Amino acid sequence: MSKVLVLSDSHGLTSELLHIKEKHKDDVNLFLHCGDSELPANDPALEGFSVVRGNCDYDEEFPEDSIQVVKDKKIMITHGHLYHVKSSLTRLSYRAQELEAKIVCFGHSHILGAEMVNGILFLNPGSIRLPRQRKEKTYCILEVIDDKIILNVYDINLGQITELSHEFIVSS
Template structure:
């Protein structure tokens, strides 16, 4: 099993990122930040995260996107502002297809959500600092195991929101 912590839109809060690392760092294999950390890329708080540049990231030298492999899956990480995710996921689905991604992590809208489009899982962990559409300051832990993806949603203040747990079938890519 591979566990991935996914967070976005922390907007300058080193305390929240440090707390996530204390709370989950020993239990997860990968930590992803989907942009708008508003931190420098040499900040101790963002250290250990695969992080991308958001529209409010003026201080760090973060990449526009990142690709990584975890649990046999190819993961694409973007902030979302370059793909107009507030209006549609169409542009992002084209990019995911180009990248050959099985899982896409993004932020920007501050809205928690997850959905399958074709055989690709799209995850927006919401905002851990400035949520929209709900009061909870959310982030996600994704458990990957042999074609199954269990999405656990957490509130930064109250812990896991068990009523929002979702499971998806994400086909394991065939290796050449």
């Protein structure tokens, strides 16, 4: 089993990023930031995160997209603004299919959500600073167990929100 922590849209927060890393350092294998950190790439708060560039990030060291592999599953990480995710997942879905990604993590809308589209799990962890459509300041942890993905949602202040946990099946 591997655990992947996914967050996005922290918009300048540093102590919160450090807190999340410290809280989960012993049980998470991979830390992903889906952009709009508004921090320089060398900021200590981002150390240990695989980070992509959002529309509010100006450090060109961040890639627009990134691929990570966990348990033979390709994970595409992007912010989402270049794929117009606020209106549709279509462009992002096409790109994920081209890359043969099984999981896509993105942000930009600040809206927590997860759904399966054509056998691919699309995950937006919401925002730990400025959430939209709900009050919780969320991030997620994915447990990858063979073809099963268990999604656990956390509020930065309240901890795990168990009623939002969900299980997905993603084939290799």
